[in-house]
Amino acid sequence: MITVTNLKKSFGDLQVLKGIDAHIKEGEVVVIIGPSGSGKSTFLRCLNLLENFDEGDVVIDGFHLKDKNTDINKVREEVGMVFQRFNLFPHMTVLDNITLAPVKVRKWPLEKAREKAMELLKKVGLQDKANVYPDSLSGGQAQRVAIARALAMGPKVMLFDEPTSALDPEMVGEVLAVMKQLANEGMTMVVVTHEMGFAREVGDRVIFMDGGYIVEEGTPSDIFDNPQHERTKSFLSKVL
Amino acid sequence: MDFRFDIIQEYAPFFLKGVLLTIGLSLIAIIVGSILGLAIGLGKMSNNRLVRLPFEWYINFFRGTPLFVQILLVHFGLMPMFFTQPSPTVSAAVSLSLNSAAYIAEIFRAGIQSIDKGQMEAARSLGMTHAQAMRYVILPQALKRMIPPFANEFIVLIKDSSLAAIIAAPELMYWGRAAQGQYYRVWEPYLTVAFIYLILTLSLSKLLHYLERKYSNQ
Numbered sequence A: 001m002i003t004v005t006n007l008k009k010s011f012g013d014l015q016v017l018k019g020i021d022a023h024i025k026e027g028e029v030v031v032i033i034g035p036s037g038s039g040k041s042t043f044l045r046c047l048n049l050l051e052n053f054d055e056g057d058v059v060i061d062g063f064h065l066k067d068k069n070t071d072i073n074k075v076r077e078e079v080g081m082v083f084q085r086f087n088l089f090p091h092m093t094v095l096d097n098i099t100l101a102p103v104k105v106r107k108w109p110l111e112k113a114r115e116k117a118m119e120l121l122k123k124v125g126l127q128d129k130a131n132v133y134p135d136s137l138s139g140g141q142a143q144r145v146a147i148a149r150a151l152a153m154g155p156k157v158m159l160f161d162e163p164t165s166a167l168d169p170e171m172v173g174e175v176l177a178v179m180k181q182l183a184n185e186g187m188t189m190v191v192v193t194h195e196m197g198f199a200r201e202v203g204d205r206v207i208f209m210d211g212g213y214i215v216e217e218g219t220p221s222d223i224f225d226n227p228q229h230e231r232t233k234s235f236l237s238k239v240l
Numbered sequence B: 001m002d003f004r005f006d007i008i009q010e011y012a013p014f015f016l017k018g019v020l021l022t023i024g025l026s027l028i029a030i031i032v033g034s035i036l037g038l039a040i041g042l043g044k045m046s047n048n049r050l051v052r053l054p055f056e057w058y059i060n061f062f063r064g065t066p067l068f069v070q071i072l073l074v075h076f077g078l079m080p081m082f083f084t085q086p087s088p089t090v091s092a093a094v095s096l097s098l099n100s101a102a103y104i105a106e107i108f109r110a111g112i113q114s115i116d117k118g119q120m121e122a123a124r125s126l127g128m129t130h131a132q133a134m135r136y137v138i139l140p141q142a143l144k145r146m147i148p149p150f151a152n153e154f155i156v157l158i159k160d161s162s163l164a165a166i167i168a169a170p171e172l173m174y175w176g177r178a179a180q181g182q183y184y185r186v187w188e189p190y191l192t193v194a195f196i197y198l199i200l201t202l203s204l205s206k207l208l209h210y211l212e213r214k215y216s217n218q
Helices: A040-046 A072-077 A094-104 A110-123 A139-151 A169-184 A196-202 A220-225 A230-239 B005-044 B049-064 B067-081 B088-113 B117-125 B130-167 B172-183 B187-216
Strands: A002-011 A014-024 A029-033 A055-060 A079-082 A157-161 A188-192 A205-210 A213-218
Touching (some): A002 A040, A014 A040, A029 A040, A029 A196, A040 A157, A040 A188, A072 B117, A079 A139, A079 B117, A094 A110, A094 A139, A110 A139, A139 A157, A139 A169, A169 A196, A196 A220, A205 A220, A205 A230, A213 A220, A220 A230, B005 B049, B005 B088, B005 B130, B049 B088, B088 B130, B130 B172, B130 B187
Parallel strands (some): A029 A188, A029 A205, A079 A157, A157 A188
Antiparallel strands (some): A002 A014, A002 A055, A205 A213
């Protein structure tokens, strides 16, 4: 589904990705962990070209992102993204937030988009919030709407960029529950998170990044119970 | 000191005509200025330095030189290149529009750049083009924030349009000068004119205040 080869990215003089190779299979849930500044968010943002990379190649569903013939907007239609700060559109109701892209990008009739949106709102448990504005939602509700918004495009892959880091602790659970449900339905997911419990329980594979490299990867039990590298051990000893 | 109300009375129809032209000129300038200003503002935000350059210099020139000079340049320099008998009213409308476009371009730019970067990212991540994201996500939010500086620019235009009197565009100030020239009286025409400008600008800022309150509630 996603193949990343020798991905490199610098911000000015600072190289944040120093050659990343990764392969993500269809239906796989890959959780990326690591200290802040390790490049994990940048890596994730390179996967839908929100961040342009300098070297290497990313292939998603057969499309080479940097190929001149690739329409990045077409690729993004298939790659949903959920942000740390939700990024809901504050001037639109919850329903309009969800239907905007299907109507404008996929050219669906409004009726069809609304039906799909209501279905998704039900799925994330917020059908009664369809007609309110985002500023009246709690953080956990806003993030669940953001997930529904991304799902409305019917993506093949979902990227999560620290989806629970901006939430009050009591709201983390409701968002993780939705993500877990999504994983059980077979969605291909790449999740950057600090929620080690989620990584262990839901992840098929865990990638530990530090200093712009993938230091270690494996099944959750490989990483959490039997880490091989010193840096993985020292990171896990601080967060677990 | 006696105050000759009869002069004001005599000139009242002319002042009325002048006020209408003053408002008309300001309206044309804000409308044309908005259209040009949006294009210039977007141009100035281009990632390409060469594309940006002409827009930057347009803004530099029109904000960095007196409107008075611009009106003279347009009326005696630019317009005669197209018309044998340039109309002062047209010249005034053109120079005010060009001038306000520079200020409005900056209002657009500031408004657009004040919107959180995450909004554009979210829109793009859903597959929208840059233009779609601007049209449906960024501009509707930016326009709301632009209402106060926009209304402010309109108030400035109403006052600055008085400079068009120098090329004999028959707006409010022109008639004030005409009355002064006819009767050699200072207070009657100029105080009246000042008073009318004050009514215009004050009622506009009241309206602005109302709009701001209305939209900040949403």
